[in-house]
Amino acid sequence: MRRFLGFLVERKDYVSLILAVIFSIALISSDESEEIRIIRGKTNDVLNVVYSPIQWVRDVNILKRENEILKVTAVQLKLLNSSLLNSKYENERLREMLEFKKQRPLELIPGRVVNKGMSAVLNSISIDIGTREGIEENSAVMGIDGIVGKTVNVGEHSSIVQILQDYNARVSVKLETSGATGILRWRENDTFEVWEIPKAIPVQMRERILTSGHSDIYPENLLVGKVIEVIDRPEMLHKIIKAEAFTDFSSIQYVFVVKSLSSE
Amino acid sequence: MNRNTTLLLAGLTFILQFYLSEFMTIRSIRPDFLLIFIVYVSFQYGSFAGVIAGFSLGLLEDLSGVGSMFGLAPLTKSITGFLVGKLQGQHSRMNPLYFHATWIGIIFFHFVFYIYFRFQTLYETSSEQFFLTWLFSAAYTLALLGLMQVVKPIGEIRSLE
Numbered sequence: 575m576r577r578f579l580g581f582l583v584e585r586k587d588y589v590s591l592i593l594a595v596i597f598s599i600a601l602i603s604s605d606e607s608e609e610i611r612i613i614r615g616k617t618n619d620v621l622n623v624v625y626s627p628i629q630w631v632r633d634v635n636i637l638k639r640e641n642e643i644l645k646v647t648a649v650q651l652k653l654l655n656s657s658l659l660n661s662k663y664e665n666e667r668l669r670e671m672l673e674f675k676k677q678r679p680l681e682l683i684p685g686r687v688v689n690k691g692m693s694a695v696l697n698s699i700s701i702d703i704g705t706r707e708g709i710e711e712n713s714a715v716m717g718i719d720g721i722v723g724k725t726v727n728v729g730e731h732s733s734i735v736q737i738l739q740d741y742n743a744r745v746s747v748k749l750e751t752s753g754a755t756g757i758l759r760w761r762e763n764d765t766f767e768v769w770e771i772p773k774a775i776p777v778q779m780r781e782r783i784l785t786s787g788h789s790d791i792y793p794e795n796l797l798v799g800k801v802i803e804v805i806d807r808p809e810m811l812h813k814i815i816k817a818e819a820f821t822d823f824s825s826i827q828y829v830f831v832v833k834s835l836s837s838e
Numbered sequence: 839m840n841r842n843t844t845l846l847l848a849g850l851t852f853i854l855q856f857y858l859s860e861f862m863t864i865r866s867i868r869p870d871f872l873l874i875f876i877v878y879v880s881f882q883y884g885s886f887a888g889v890i891a892g893f894s895l896g897l898l899e900d901l902s903g904v905g906s907m908f909g910l911a912p913l914t915k916s917i918t919g920f921l922v923g924k925l926q927g928q929h930s931r932m933n934p935l936y937f938h939a940t941w942i943g944i945i946f947f948h949f950v951f952y953i954y955f956r957f958q959t960l961y962e963t964s965s966e967q968f969f970l971t972w973l974f975s976a977a978y979t980l981a982l983l984g985l986m987q988v989v990k991p992i993g994e995i996r997s998l999e
Contacts, residue, residue, distance in 0.1 A: 587885035587920060594893040594916035601900075601909025610908065617901040621856070628857050690860045691903035693911060695867060695956055695975065698903045726906070734903045739866055741957040742906040762967055763865055824863065 611711075615729030618700055622688045622732045625700075629688055636827065680793055681833035682716070683707050687826055688732065697740035701829055704729045712791050714832040720797035720820035721745070721785065722829050733831070738766065739823050747798050748786040749815075751778060755786045756815065758798060764823070766799060768815040775813070777804050783817050793832060844879060848891065851875040852898060867971070870979040872899055873948065874986060876915055877941065880922035881995040888919025910955055918948040929993045941992065942980065949976035 582589050604610055685703035703709055705728055715722045715735045723737040736743055739760045747758045747768055754775040756768040768783060781801045787794025803816035851871050859868040872895045880888030896912030921944045929937050953972045954961060961968040 587889065587923065590886055590889040590893075591916060591920045594889050595913060597893070598896075598909045598913030598916065601897075601912065602907060603909075605906070605908045614901060614908070618903060621902050625856065689856070689903065690863075692855050692859055692872070692899045693868070693903075693956075695953070695971075697906070697956070700903045736906060740906055741960055761964075762971075823866075 611727055614727045614734065615704070615732070618727065618732045618734055619704070619729045622700055622702060625689045629686075640827075682830040683709060683833060685709075685733075685829050685831060687829060691734075697737060698726070699723075699735045699737055699826070699829075701733050701735055701831070702731065703831065704731045704733050706730055708833065709733050709831050714785075714792045714796065716796060716830045716832060717821045717826050717828070719822070720799065721792065722821055722823070722826060724791050725831065735829070737823055738819060738821075745792060745798065746786045746788045747783050749775070749777060749801075750782040750784055752776065755788065756812075758783070758817065761816070764819055765802070766817045766819055768817055769812065771813040771815055773806060773811075773813055777801055777813065777815060779804075783815075796832075844883075848875060848879075848895065852895065855899070856902060864978065865974065867975045867978055869982045870975075871982070872896070873915065873918065873945070873979055874983050876919045877922050877945070877983065877992075878986075878990070878995065880919045881926055881941075881992060883923070884926045885920045885923030888921075888923035889916045890919075892916035892919030907956060910952065914948055914952045917951070918944060921947075929995075934993070937993075945980055945983070946972075946976050949979075 601610070683703060685701040685707075688700045688702050691698045691700070699722075701715075709725060709728050711725055711728050713725045715724060721738065723735045723740070723743060725733045726736040727734040738745065738758075741760055743760060745758045746755060748755045749771070752775050754771050756770045758766050758768045761767045771777065779801055783798045783800060785792040785794060785796040785798060797820050799817040799819040801815050802818045805814040805816065851874075855871040859871070862869055876888060876892045876895060879891045892915035893912045896915035899911045899915075900908050922941055925932075925937065925941055932940075950972050953968065953975060957968065957971065960971070
């Protein structure tokens with residue numbers, strides 16, 4: 575036994591490496607376990623407090639710029655609002671005529687981006703709302719311009735959001751004009767790819783891409799991005815669409831969490 | 839540099855990574871200060887300390903927020919700490935060219951491993967994009983590691999264990 579212990583101490587670097595690899599693989603495979611979720615949620619709550627001074631400095635810096643943008647946006651929205659009001663009344667009349675069910679509006683919970691993780695590749699953000707505000711895991715997260723991602727871990731006061739720029743994120747989307755559905759995933763920088771679009775479907779440049787609604791996470795018709803290129807080669811079974819996201823992930827400051835569809 | 843100083847530096851590196859990485863993001867890629875610290879610790883204290891530093895800092899990195907593959911950073915960082923630690927004290931024995939090529943190669947290996955698993959299927963769907971992401975992320979961290987040579991050249995690190 576002493577010889578064995580002596581061997582372990584002598585080879586402590588190899589022993590520690592083997593243990594580290596085993597623990598890491600166990601963590602990767604138990605990513606979805608309840609214990610890991612709780613630990614991640616609690617840690618994120620603490621780290622968000624640690625990050626608050628930087629958040630404060632950043633808020634002051636962006637306040638002026640944001641104010642100018644908001645002024646311009648407010649004027650644009652006023653113009654748009656009057657036009658939309660007309661459309662709304664017209665739409666309501668038509669809906670009544672067609673006896674459409676009135677769709678429930680989405681319940682949105684506003685939150686602030688607190689930090690953007692530490693990993694070498696940007697793939698998540700932390701927001702300052704959690705279970706206390708009624709946030710659940712796998713809830714869609716939107717920015718002002720379009721969808722941002724989904725919550726993957728929810729603590730009491732904060733949540734981690736897997737943004738669309740995580741290569742493992744997938745969203746079922748549709749083209750606005752044709753309604754053809756496909757699977758969207760990140761490609762590089764601000765560009766995304768939509769796969770599985772049938773070859774016969776005509777696709778227009780700058781056509782908007784929306785969520786399809788074929789999902790328990792993302793409600794239908796949330797803005798995602800616009801078409802910037804269509805790849806259609808003879809040897810391919812489907813078209814691939816290159817798209818640009820409406821959301822600027824590098825400067826995102828505020829988000830809205832869509833109250834979980836399953837909890838409605 | 840004693841152990842207390844090393845622990846203090848580990849804390850400072852973590853804070854540096856936590857506070858600055860967002861502001862230094864280029865094309866969704868950030869510099870990895872934690873990896874730089876692990877490289878220095880491994881050169882100074884050897885493989886055992888490299889694995890411990892790699893695992894604990896990697897775990898903290900993933901706990902700070904990661905969209906998927908929770909546990910990947912401790913895995914890659916502890917392997918890198920172990921491999922770099924094996925070069926401890928070798929600077930005076932090895933050909934300097936081989937010595938520096940080896941640790942730079944380990945950093946590239948770290949990133950190929952990390953990027954391959956972080957961006958699952960990217961290699962199969964677009965090997966060009968995979969190589970670009972890998973090279974850029976490795977080069978970004980290596981550039982900062984190169985700047986660190988002005989402050990503390992790797993060849994001058996005295997092994998303490």
